[in-house]
Amino acid sequence: MGCRxxxxxxxxxxxxxxxxxxxxxxxxxxxxxxxxxxxxxxRLSSERFAAFYASDLRxxxxxxxxxxxxxxxxxxxxxxxxxxxxxxxxxxxxxxxxARFPEASQRWWTAPYTARVPGGETLKEVGxxxxxxxxxxxxxxxxxxxxxxxxxxTIRAAVGIFLHMDLNQYWRLxxxxxxxxILEIFExxxxxxxxxxxxxxxxxxx
Numbered sequence: 001m002g003c004r005x006x007x008x009x010x011x012x013x014x015x016x017x018x019x020x021x022x023x024x025x026x027x028x029x030x031x032x033x034x035x036x037x038x039x040x041x042x043r044l045s046s047e048r049f050a051a052f053y054a055s056d057l058r059x060x061x062x063x064x065x066x067x068x069x070x071x072x073x074x075x076x077x078x079x080x081x082x083x084x085x086x087x088x089x090x091x092x093x094x095x096x097x098x099a100r101f102p103e104a105s106q107r108w109w110t111a112p113y114t115a116r117v118p119g120g121e122t123l124k125e126v127g128x129x130x131x132x133x134x135x136x137x138x139x140x141x142x143x144x145x146x147x148x149x150x151x152x153x154t155i156r157a158a159v160g161i162f163l164h165m166d167l168n169q170y171w172r173l174x175x176x177x178x179x180x181x182i183l184e185i186f187e188x189x190x191x192x193x194x195x196x197x198x199x200x201x202x203x204x205x206x
Contacts, residue, residue, distance in 0.1 A: 001143050001184070002138060002142070002143070002184045002185050002186035002187070002190075002191075003137070003138035003139075003141045003142060003143070003144060003145075003146065003184070003185050004144070004145045004146075004182060004183075004184050004194075005134060005137065005138065005145075005146055005147075005148050005182070005183045005184070005185060006044065006047070006049070006145065006146070006147045006148065006180065006181075006182055007134075007148045007149075007150065007155060007180075007181040007182070007183055008040060008063070008067075008147070008148070008149050008150075008178055008179060008180050008181065009149070009150065009151060009152050009155055009175050009176065009177055009178060009179055010029070010033070010037075010055075010057075010059040010060040010062075010063040010149055010150075010151060010177065010178070011029045011030075011032070011033025011034060011035075011036040011037040011059065011062075011063045011066075011177055011178050012029070012030050012032045012033035012036060012177040012178075013027045013028065013029055013030055013033055013059050014027070014030050015027050015091075016030075016033075016177060017030065017032075018093070019093050019094065020090075020091055020092060020093055021086045021089045021090055021091070021092055021093075021094075021097070022059075022083060022086070022090060023083050023084055023085050023086030023087070023089070023090040023120065024057070024082060024083065024085050024086070024090070025090045025091060026057050026058050026059075027057075027058070027059055028058050028059060028062065029058075029059055029062050029063065032205065033059070033063070033177065033178075034062075034066065035205050036177055036178040036202060036205055037062070037063040037066040037067060037178060038066055039178070039201045039202055039204065039205055040067055040178050040180065040201050041066050041067045041069065041070055042070075042201070043180075043200075043201040044067060044147070045070040045071075047145065048145060049068075049071060049073070049145050049146055049147045050141045050144035050145060050146055051073070051076065051137075051140075051141060051144075051146045051147075052064050052067070052068040052071075052073050052074070052075045052076065052146070052147045052148075052149075053075065053076045053077075053078050053081070053137055053146060053147070053148045053149070054075050054076075054077060054078065054081065054148065054149040054150070055077070055078065055079075055081035055082045055083070055149065055150050055151060055154070056077035056078065056079050056081075056082065057082055057083065057151075060081070060149045060150060060151065061075060061077060061149075063149045063178065064147065064149040067147055067149070068147070075149075078133050078137075080129040080130060080132060080133035081130060081133050081148065081149075081150040081151075081154060082150075082151065082154065083126075083150075083151035083152070083153055083154055084117070084120065084121055084123065084126045084151075084153040084154065084157075085117070085119075085120040085121040085126075086117050086120050087117045087118050087119025087120030087121075088101070088117075088118040088119045088120070089101070089117055089118070089120070101118060104117070104118050110168070111168050112167065112168060112170065112171075113166075113167040113168050113170075123153075123157050123167050123170060124167065126153065126154055126157050127154075127157030127158055127160065127161045127167060128161070130150065130154045130155075130157060130158040130161075131158050131161050131162065131189070134148065134158060134183070134185060135185060135189060138185035138186075152175040152177075153170075155175050155181065156170045156171075156173040156175050157170055159173060159181070159183070159193060159196070160173065162183065162185075162189070162191040162193070163191075163193060173196070173197075174197050175197055176197060176199050176202075178199070178201075178202065179196075179197040179198060179199050180195060180197075180198040180199075180201070181193070181195055181196050181197065181198070182194040182195040
């Protein structure tokens, strides 16, 4: 057994609801996002975790703190688990981005692995920093379970790299707010995906 990582996306924010690109902008959870995190906390309350980690952005840290509370644990922030830096696109909707950045947005949606968001990152950069962070966490917790809260784009990029996918197709991996994913990470970057985008705990959320 390697390190089993319970990997989840943060709860909903008002910008998620408005379909705005958030990136590194530090947006907090909405009331619905808090309820989502509480639902996952209830689901995982009987699991045993050696540690809790999260992106240092507020929406991820707050989600992790809610999940960690029943365990009486603290959360360690990790910068490399942050969402894609969307640069000049942050705070804009997809339609606004298409209108203001027609060429750059076309490159991004066609080949995000190498296309750089204006003032931001490529998906390659995001994926490799996220994988680096997850591998370091796994090395610190051999044969243990940990809980990690990150972001939709970051999770999809990391899972895609672990599974040797073409990251230009990363959008084929759906990742809902507070979806539960489970990865088992072994030495030398080997990983098995045990669960992906499981939202069974959200059935009671309005």
